[in-house]
Amino acid sequence: MRERSRPGSTRVVRSWKWTAFSLAIAAAGAGGAALLWPRGYGYWALGAALAGAAVAAGVFLSSGAAPCPSCGGEIAPLGFGENRYVRCPACGGYSEGEGGAIWAIEPDRVAGRPEFAIPLAGAWRLPGLCCACGEEAVRTERITIRRAFTRGSPTSPRLPNLTIEAPHCARHTGGAALDGEASREFSVEAMKGYLTVLRVRSYRFYRAFRELNGG
Known part of the structure; x- marks a missing residue:
């Protein structure tokens, strides 16, 4: 601040x-x-x-x-x-x-840890930018989350694990994380079913994702 x-x-x-x-x-x-x-x-x-x-x-x-x-x-x-x-x-x-x-916040902000939250619902594509700094990506880093039940009930069908190849530049690692908790940002969406959120450090990546996927 x-x-x-x-x-x-x-x-x-x-x-x-x-x-x-x-x-x-x-x-x-x-x-x-x-x-x-x-x-x-x-x-x-x-x-x-x-x-x-x-x-x-x-x-x-x-x-x-x-x-x-x-x-x-x-x-x-x-x-x-x-x-x-x-x-x-x-x-x-x-x-x-x-x-x-x-x-x-400024368009090129880079957070100290994955902060910018993207709900993963339906079909989506990842931009070709580093999710840690927003520069051009040259490689990927695999992240996986073990997802729970559709609506948090033991009688509901379990969703398959989700694996993402998160884009990174040559200099950075750890630019993204998958979050399975219903966050306050998406409380309405979470009530409709299990919601997985991709959190990234780069605000430029976050904005590019939303533009690419009509968000």
């Missing part, structure tokens, strides 16, 4: 939807404690109250929202301090920020 504001930045304001969500969690914890305490479950009641308060506090502190600096769509939830690599659900652009503002 560098300066606290810059041209094109947008302000983070409180999202009352996420604030209400945090209050609902706190109320649920208090309600559970109220039910357990009269029945002699004092420790359980205290645990329910503390757990609810802790979760609610975390949500409350990250209950901000801001217009996407690239398209104007809402990005939420956001913290009111530092935000790193937050993805707009509308345009797919990534932003970062601090001091109550966010701004679009």
